[in-house]
Amino acid sequence: MSLVAISEDGHFQEVPVIDLKDIRSNDPVLRGALAFQVRDACMRVGFFYVSNHGIPEHIIDGVLEMSKRFFALSTESKMKIEHRKTSNFKGYSPLLSGNNDPENAGDLQEGFEFGWEEFDAAPNSHPSEESGPMAGANVWPSELELPGFLQCMADRVCSHSAVNLGKAMFPLFALALNQTENFFDDKATLMKLLHYPPQTGAVDERVIGIGAHTDWECFTILWQQPELQALQVLNSDKKWINAPPIPGTLVINLGDQFARWTNDIFKSTVHRAINRSGVRRYSIPLFFGTDYNVKLEPIPSCVSPDRPLKYEVITAGEYVKSRLQATYNH
Numbered sequence: 001m002s003l004v005a006i007s008e009d010g011h012f013q014e015v016p017v018i019d020l021k022d023i024r025s026n027d028p029v030l031r032g033a034l035a036f037q038v039r040d041a042c043m044r045v046g047f048f049y050v051s052n053h054g055i056p057e058h059i060i061d062g063v064l065e066m067s068k069r070f071f072a073l074s075t076e077s078k079m080k081i082e083h084r085k086t087s088n089f090k091g092y093s094p095l096l097s098g099n100n101d102p103e104n105a106g107d108l109q110e111g112f113e114f115g116w117e118e119f120d121a122a123p124n125s126h127p128s129e130e131s132g133p134m135a136g137a138n139v140w141p142s143e144l145e146l147p148g149f150l151q152c153m154a155d156r157v158c159s160h161s162a163v164n165l166g167k168a169m170f171p172l173f174a175l176a177l178n179q180t181e182n183f184f185d186d187k188a189t190l191m192k193l194l195h196y197p198p199q200t201g202a203v204d205e206r207v208i209g210i211g212a213h214t215d216w217e218c219f220t221i222l223w224q225q226p227e228l229q230a231l232q233v234l235n236s237d238k239k240w241i242n243a244p245p246i247p248g249t250l251v252i253n254l255g256d257q258f259a260r261w262t263n264d265i266f267k268s269t270v271h272r273a274i275n276r277s278g279v280r281r282y283s284i285p286l287f288f289g290t291d292y293n294v295k296l297e298p299i300p301s302c303v304s305p306d307r308p309l310k311y312e313v314i315t316a317g318e319y320v321k322s323r324l325q326a327t328y329n330h
């Protein structure tokens, strides 16, 4: 069993790798041992790589190909589905439209975001939220401009292994928190396609790919482009630790909803991405949160006289919306 390697001064120096081969085992002892490793990584780092994650490479390749085609569309086409036109921030976010780090001058990335849908009926007939602060349907590029895009996301993401991996992680996190495996019952899923153009010319230190931030949901499963170092994770000593892509793995990091559920026992760790490689970089985060109407109330055993409540209790939707408004300034 591999546990997080900690330097003598107690700060993590690298992101651990966890083998998920036992995630669906019928043997509770094996699942328990896996949950123990997850617990260690969640409490000390807030980030880990996963191997044997069960998402076949051709699924990722197909989504990546579509992502490249989407970002290659004209600005005019992409702006037709700009997320400012929706109330729930779905759709396209242009370069520099978001700013994750208030100290910075904008994120040098463009993105496309959609929420989980059931595609068994007509597209958009099951928006991911019916009511509440994040209510609203997805928006999609037109079939004429990008044939097959919607179908690809439906086949390869919403009804496939990527979402299933997230669903299988929730019971593991629950077990890691000594809760019953069905503790996190409701989930909202968001997927984002990201493109970081190469940064050329004079470098403005206040413009990087994505500024220092924490994620807002329970956890994120991140695919990052092979062979390009960009992602960095802030350790408890305020040093940036590189999290390069490792072949055959994905990155999982915790977000603020888990920090709130656990009163900070699980770490929502600050991270950023800088693409100074000289070539385009693509990444694909899949964000898993609880349903937006769920109150982010701490698990009772995570609050004590020594560890008083750190966050006011609000719903997941209120929290995510407030962070979106701060990042995109609308």
Ligand SMILES: O=C(O)CCC(=O)C(=O)O
Binding pocket: 192, 194, 210, 215, 222, 224, 230, 231, 271, 272, 273, 283, 284, 285
């Ligand atoms: O592109 C990356 O590697 C990181 C993206 C990220 O942190 C985010 O979208 O929250």
Ligand SMILES: [Fe+2]
Binding pocket: 213, 214, 215, 271
């Ligand atoms: Fe992030």
